[in-house]
Amino acid sequence: MLGRPVFRPGGLTRYSRLASSPWPATTALRPRTPISPILSRTAASEAGEDDSGHIKTERNEGIFFLDNVFPLKFQWLSRIPLLNWEQQAINAMSRIDQPNAAFASPLSIVHRAFPETLPVKITEVLPRIREGGAFVKFSHDANIDVFELEGTLRKYMQEKPIRPWFNPLRRVRAFLVRGQPWIEDLYRLPSSRIRVEFLPTSPEASAAELTQEQIFTLFRKYGKLFNIEPQPSDSKVLPKYALVDFERARFATMAKACLHGFVLPESEGGGKTGTVLNLKYESQRKSYWWWDWMTNHPRIVLPLLVALFSATAVAVFDPIRIFSIKTHITHAFGLGDYKDYTVVKFLKKWIMRGYDAITLRKRRAEDDSFRILWEDRQETVEQLKTWLIETADTFIVVQGPRGAGKKELVLDYVLNDNHQQKIVVDCKKIQEARGDSATITAAAAEVGYRPIFSWMNSISSMIDLAAMGTIGTKTGFSETLDQQLSKIWNNTATALKEVALSHRKSDDKDANLGDDDWLEAHPECRPVVVVDNFLHKSNETGADMVYDKISEWAARLTTSNIAHVIFLTTDVSFSKSLSKALPDRVFRTVTLGDCTPEVAKKMVLRHLDADGDDHDKKDDSEEKKPRPSESRADLDELDSVIQVLGGRLTDLEFLARRIKAGESPGSAVQQITEQSASEILKMYLLDADKNWSPQQAWILIRDLANNEKIRYNEVLLNDAFSSKGEEVLQALEQAELITITSQNGRPNAIKPGKPIYQAAFEYLREDDVLRARFELAVLTDLAAKEAKTIDKCEAELRILAELPNASDLKPRVFYLLQKVLASQQAIEKYEAKSGGYKKILKEKY
Numbered sequence: 001m002l003g004r005p006v007f008r009p010g011g012l013t014r015y016s017r018l019a020s021s022p023w024p025a026t027t028a029l030r031p032r033t034p035i036s037p038i039l040s041r042t043a044a045s046e047a048g049e050d051d052s053g054h055i056k057t058e059r060n061e062g063i064f065f066l067d068n069v070f071p072l073k074f075q076w077l078s079r080i081p082l083l084n085w086e087q088q089a090i091n092a093m094s095r096i097d098q099p100n101a102a103f104a105s106p107l108s109i110v111h112r113a114f115p116e117t118l119p120v121k122i123t124e125v126l127p128r129i130r131e132g133g134a135f136v137k138f139s140h141d142a143n144i145d146v147f148e149l150e151g152t153l154r155k156y157m158q159e160k161p162i163r164p165w166f167n168p169l170r171r172v173r174a175f176l177v178r179g180q181p182w183i184e185d186l187y188r189l190p191s192s193r194i195r196v197e198f199l200p201t202s203p204e205a206s207a208a209e210l211t212q213e214q215i216f217t218l219f220r221k222y223g224k225l226f227n228i229e230p231q232p233s234d235s236k237v238l239p240k241y242a243l244v245d246f247e248r249a250r251f252a253t254m255a256k257a258c259l260h261g262f263v264l265p266e267s268e269g270g271g272k273t274g275t276v277l278n279l280k281y282e283s284q285r286k287s288y289w290w291w292d293w294m295t296n297h298p299r300i301v302l303p304l305l306v307a308l309f310s311a312t313a314v315a316v317f318d319p320i321r322i323f324s325i326k327t328h329i330t331h332a333f334g335l336g337d338y339k340d341y342t343v344v345k346f347l348k349k350w351i352m353r354g355y356d357a358i359t360l361r362k363r364r365a366e367d368d369s370f371r372i373l374w375e376d377r378q379e380t381v382e383q384l385k386t387w388l389i390e391t392a393d394t395f396i397v398v399q400g401p402r403g404a405g406k407k408e409l410v411l412d413y414v415l416n417d418n419h420q421q422k423i424v425v426d427c428k429k430i431q432e433a434r435g436d437s438a439t440i441t442a443a444a445a446e447v448g449y450r451p452i453f454s455w456m457n458s459i460s461s462m463i464d465l466a467a468m469g470t471i472g473t474k475t476g477f478s479e480t481l482d483q484q485l486s487k488i489w490n491n492t493a494t495a496l497k498e499v500a501l502s503h504r505k506s507d508d509k510d511a512n513l514g515d516d517d518w519l520e521a522h523p524e525c526r527p528v529v530v531v532d533n534f535l536h537k538s539n540e541t542g543a544d545m546v547y548d549k550i551s552e553w554a555a556r557l558t559t560s561n562i563a564h565v566i567f568l569t570t571d572v573s574f575s576k577s578l579s580k581a582l583p584d585r586v587f588r589t590v591t592l593g594d595c596t597p598e599v600a601k602k603m604v605l606r607h608l609d610a611d612g613d614d615h616d617k618k619d620d621s622e623e624k625k626p627r628p629s630e631s632r633a634d635l636d637e638l639d640s641v642i643q644v645l646g647g648r649l650t651d652l653e654f655l656a657r658r659i660k661a662g663e664s665p666g667s668a669v670q671q672i673t674e675q676s677a678s679e680i681l682k683m684y685l686l687d688a689d690k691n692w693s694p695q696q697a698w699i700l701i702r703d704l705a706n707n708e709k710i711r712y713n714e715v716l717l718n719d720a721f722s723s724k725g726e727e728v729l730q731a732l733e734q735a736e737l738i739t740i741t742s743q744n745g746r747p748n749a750i751k752p753g754k755p756i757y758q759a760a761f762e763y764l765r766e767d768d769v770l771r772a773r774f775e776l777a778v779l780t781d782l783a784a785k786e787a788k789t790i791d792k793c794e795a796e797l798r799i800l801a802e803l804p805n806a807s808d809l810k811p812r813v814f815y816l817l818q819k820v821l822a823s824q825q826a827i828e829k830y831e832a833k834s835g836g837y838k839k840i841l842k843e844k845y
Contacts, residue, residue, distance in 0.1 A: 053182050055126065060139055062146045063177035064153065065257040067133040067250055069109055071166040072190060109164075110136055113172060115156045119144055128183070131190060131253040135181065136174075150176040175222065175254060179262030179277065190281055192226075192249045194256060197241045197278040201263060208271035209240045210264070218259065218268075218277075219244055223251020243282060255279065318491060321449050325495035328448025329423050329527055376599045377409065380590055384414045384566075387588055391523045393558045394585045395578055396566045400592030401736060401754065403650030406568045407532055409592065421499055421527040423447060423492075427550065428533035431543055436481045439546070443485055447492045482545060489553035496563045500526050519561040527563045529554065535571040547577055555581035571734060594647030594755060601642055605635075607656035634664040641669040646755020669759075676760040684737050685774065691731035695781055696720050698774035700738060704752055705761035712740065712747045719782055772840040779830040779837070786823040786830070793820045 049056050055063060110125050119140060126135040140149065153174050161171035196215065198207040210218075212228045219225060224247035231241050246252045260279040264270030294301045326332070387396055398406045415422050425446045433442040444452040501515060503525040510518055519526065531550060537543060554565040559582075567574065578587060595603070609627045645651050651672065658668035684690075684697040699720050703710050716725040729750070732738050736753040743749075752758045765771060793816045800809050800816075 053184055054180055055124075055135060055137060055183060057137065058139075060142050061123070062138055062140065062149075063181070064136040064138065064150070064174050065131075065133055065177050065181070065254060066110065066113060066136060066172055066174045067131070067254045067257075068164055068167055068170055068172045069127070069134045070129045070132045071164075072132045072249055072253075073166075109162060109172060110134065112160075112162055113157055113174060114153065118149065118152060118156075120149060126183070128257075130188075131257055132250060133253065133257065135177070135183075135257070146176055150174075170250075173254070175258045177258045179258065179260050181257050182260050188281055190249045190253045190256075191283055192246045192252050193282040193284045194244045194246070194252050195241055195280050195282040196244055197239045197280070199239055199276040199278050201274045201276055205273035206271065207239065207275045208264075208269060210242065210269060210275070212242075214269045215242055215244060218264075219246075219255050222255040222258065223247060239278075245284070252281070256281070317451065320451065321491050322495045322498070324450040325448045325492050326499055329421055329495065329499050376595060377592075380592070381409065381413045384410065384590065388414070388528065388564050389524050391520060391561070392588070393561065395554065395558065395582065395587045396564065397574060397578070397587050397589045398566060398568050398592065399572065399574060399589060400570065401648070401739075402570055403648045403754075404592040404594070405649045406592055407530075410530055410566055410568065415528055415530075422530060423496070423527065424530045424532060425550070426532045427547070428536045430546060431533075431537050436484075439481060440484045440488070443488050447488065449488050449491060482549065485546070485549045489549065493553065493557060493560075493562060496527050496529070496557065497560075500562060516561065523561070523564075526561065529557060529563050529565045530568065531565065532568045534567045534569040535574060535577060548580065551578055551581035558582075570736070572740070573730065573734075595649070595652075596647060597639070597642050600645075600647045600652050601638055603652055604638065604642070604656045604659070607653070608632075608660055634666075635659075638665050641665040644756070644759050645669050645672065646758075648754055648756070651754070651756055672756060673759045673763055676754070676756050677763045680737070680757070680760055680764065681770075684732075684735070690735075692728045693720075693781075695774065695778045696728055697732065697737065699778060700732065700750065701761045701764060702771075702775075704738070704750070704758065705765040708758060709749050709751050712750055715750060719785060720778065722785075768840055769844050772837040772844075776834055776837040776841070779834045783827050783830040783834075786826045789823045790820050793817075793823075 057063060107125055110122065114120070114122065114136075120138040121140070122136060122138050124135075124137040126137065128134060140146065157172065157174055163169075163171050196210075198209055200207040209231075212230060215228050216225065226245040226247055227243075229243040229245070231237065244252075244255075246255070256279045259277055262277045264275045264277060266272055266274065269275075384396065384398075398410060400406050411422075411424070423446075429446065430439060430442045433439040441452060444450065497515075497519075500519055503522070504518060505511070510521055513521065531554065534550070535547060554567075557563045558565050567578070571577075575587065594600075641655070642652075645655055654672060655665070655668050658671065659665055663671070680701070684692075684701075685694045699718060700710075700715070703715075712729075715721055715729065718725075721728060729738070729740065733740050733753070737757070738753050739751045740747045741749045741751060752761060797813065797816055800806055800813055803809065806813075
C-alpha cells in the first residue's frame with residue numbers, strides 16, 4: 001500500500017508519506033519494499049501548496065504526470081454552483097482500495113503504474129480531475145537521471161498497460177513534468193487547442209519565438225498534432241504566441257501539465273537567456289467539412305434551404321389549411337349535420353320566432369317586413385336558382401346600388417336551403433386592411449385559411465435584405481402580397497373541389513367518369529362562392545391587384561367546373577374588370593333597382609305592424625287591439641312621402657323606424673332629406689381631394705334639382721366639363737352621387753344616385769348662401785377659362801403680325817378677333833352675375 005488519503009475541508013486530497021517511509025532510499029539497482037505508511041504532511045488545497053498554484057520541489061525531487069486517471073466528460077459539473085464535484089469524486093474513489101480493479105482510486109492506479117524495481121520514493125500523489133490525471137511527486141538519488149526514470153516507467157507501462165473503466169481503449173500514460181505546473185481551480189475546461197506564449201526569463205531579457213519545427217519537437221511526444229498555427233506576422237499582440245491543436249483533449253492536458261513554465265534553453269532554441277513557455281487552453285469551435293462547404297457556397301445552399309423549407313411547409317401545413325377551409329365551407333362543426341334531430345329543430349324554431357332567452361318575451365324580427373320585397377322579386381330569385389343548376393362556365397353578377405338588398409337576396413333566398421355549402425368573400429374587409437400582413441390575414445379569415453403566419457413575411461423580408469448585402473441576390477424566403485394571395489386562393493380552390501367531389505358515390509351511374517367530367521355533369525353538387533362588395537374602393541392604390549387576383553381565381557373555379565361564382569357589386573363598370581379574367585364570356589347579370597311605390601308602402605306598413613302581430617294570436621274572448629297602421633291618422637300622407645323617398649331599402653327602413661318612434665311621415669322624410677343634403681355637402685362639395693371639382697358636382701346638383709333627368713351629352717358640352725368630362729361623370733357615378741342610364745349600349749341620361757337625392761338637391765338649391773357661393777365659384781372658373789382663351793388668341797395675333805405677308809392672313813386674324821370679342825363679352829356677363837352673388841354673400845349668413 002502507498003498510503004491513505006488525508007482530507008481537508010475545502011481542499012483537494014493529497015496522498016503523503018514521511019521521509020522515513022518504509023520505502024528505503026532507493027538506488028538504481030536496489031528494489032524498494034513497501035511497508036505500512038505513516039502520514040506526515042498537510043494536504044494542499046485545490047490551488048496548490050499554500051494556495052500558490054504550484055507544487056514545490058526540492059533538490060533531487062521530480063514530478064510525474066499520469067493521464068487517463070479520471071474521465072474528462074464530466075468537467076461541466078464543475079460549473080454548477082455549490083457543487084464541489086472534484087472533491088466529492090476524489091472522496092468516493094479514495095474509498096476503493098482494489099489495485100487490480102478497473103474502477104480504482106488514483107492511489108491504486110499509481111501503485112500499479114510504478115514497478116517495485118523503480119529507484120524512486122513517492123512522496124505525494126496529487127489528483128487533478130480537471131486534467132483527468134494525477135501529479136506524482138517523487139525523490140531520487142543524486143546520481144540518477146530523471147529522463148532515464150521516465151523512459152523506464154513508460155516502457156514498463158507499455159508492457160503492463162492499465163486501462164481505466166471509463167476509457168478501456170486507451171491506457172494510462174506517464175510523462176516527466178519538465179516545467180512548473182500551474183495548479184489552478186478556475187472555471188476553465190480543457191480543450192484540444194493550447195495557446196503557447198513565449199515569455200522572457202527576466203524583465204530585461206527577450207524571449208525567442210519558436211518555429212513550427214521546434215514546437216513540433218517539444219509537443220509531439222504527448223500526442224498526435226493536428227495543426228500548429230503561428231502568430232500572424234502583422235500581429236502586434238504581446239507576448240508572442242502560437243496555437244497548437246492536438247487530436248484529443250487528453251493530449252493537450254498532458255502537454256500543459258508537463259511543459260507549462262518550462263524554460264527552453266539556448267541549446268534547444270530558447271535564445272541566449274532562455275524562453276519560458278506559458279501554456280493555456282484556447283477554446284475552439286469544431287469544424288466540419290459540410291459546414292464549411294455550406295458557409296462557403298451560400299448561392300447554392302440558400303436556394304436549397306428555401307426549397308426544403310417550402311416543401312416542408314406544403315407537406316405539413318397545406319393539408320391542415322385545406323381541412324380548415326373545408327370545415328369553413330361545409331360548417332362541419334356547426335349544427336348543420338344535426339338539423340334532422342328533434343332538439344335542433346325545436347331550438348331553431350324557438351330562435352326563428354324571436355324568443356328572448358332571458359325575458360321569455362317575443363320580439364318580431366324586423367327582417368320579416370322585407371319579405372314583401374322578395375315576393376315582388378320572386379322572378380329574379382327563380383332566375384338565379386336556375387342558373388345555379390346549369391353547366392355554363394360563366395360568372396353571375398348581381399349589380400345594384402347600396403341598400404338594394406343584393407346580399408340578402410342571394411344568401412337568404414337563393415342559397416338558403418338548396419346550397420348549404422357556400423363561402424362568402426367580403427372584398428370590403430380585404431380592401432380596407434392596412435398593410436400587406438393585414439391584407440393577408442383578412443383574406444385568409446374570409447375563407448377559413450388557417451394557420452396563417454402573416455408576421456413571417458416581415459421576417460423573411462429582413463432575411464432577403466441581409467442576403468442582398470452578402471451574396472447579391474435574394475434568397476426567395478419572402479413572398480409578395482401577390483404570391484401570398486395566390487397561395488390562399490389556390491388552397492381554397494383545392495378545398496372547394498374536394499367538397500364538390502365529396503358528393504360522389506361509388507354506386508353512382510357516373511362513377512366511371514373522371515373528376516372533371518363528373519363535376520361538369522353534376523352542377524348541382526358544386527359549392528357556391530359569393531364575392532361581396534366587389535370593386536369596393538376600386539380607385540385606390542393597390543386595389544386593382546387584389547380584384548384581379550379574385551377575378552382570375554373565380555374564372556378558374558368556373559371554367560374548371562369547381563364552383564359557381566356570384567359577384568355582388570355596386571359598380572356599373574364591373575365588366576371591365578371581369579372581362580380581363582373571362583374575355584370570351586358573356587356574364588349573366590341581374591340588376592336590382594328600387595322597389596315600386598306600392599311595394600315600398602307595404603313594406604313600411606308591415607314594419608309598423610310587426611309588433612302588433614302578437615295581438616292577433618290572443619284568445620278570441622279578448623278584444624283585439626287595432627294595428628298601428630290602422631290607429632294612426634298621419635299615415636294618409638305616406639303615399640306622397642314615398643314618392644319623394646323612393647324605393648331604396650335602407651331609406652325605407654329608416655323611414656319606418658322614424659314613424660315607429662312617433663314622427664309623422666312628412667317630418668321623417670324631411671329629416672332624411674336634410675341628412676342626405678348634409679352628406680352631399682360634405683362628401684361631394686366641400687371635399688376637394690377627389691377626381692372631380694366642387695364646381696362640377698354643383699353644376700350636376702343644380703341641373704338635377706331643376707330636372708329629374710338631364711342629357712348625358714348636354715353635360716359634356718358644358719364648359720366646366722370640357723376637360724375629362726366623361727372621367728368626372730364616371731367618378732361621380734362610382735361615388736353614387738348620380739346614376740347614368742344607357743340606351744342601345746350608350747349613356748344617354750343622368751339621374752340622381754338615390755331617389756332621396758332629388759329632394760336633397762332641391763333642398764340645397766334653395767339655400768341662397770350655398771347657391772351663391774358655388775355659383776360664384778363656377779363663374780370664376782368660367783371667366784378664368786375665357787381669359788386663357790384671350791391670352792392664347794393675343795399671343796397668336798402677335799405672331800401673325802410679325803409675318804412678312806400678314807395681309808394674306810386676314811381671315812385668320814378676323815377669326816381670332818371674333819373669339820377675343822366673344823370671350824370678352826362672356827367675361828363681362830360672368831362678372832355681372834358675380835356681382836349679384838357677392839352681394840348675397842355679403843348680406844346673408
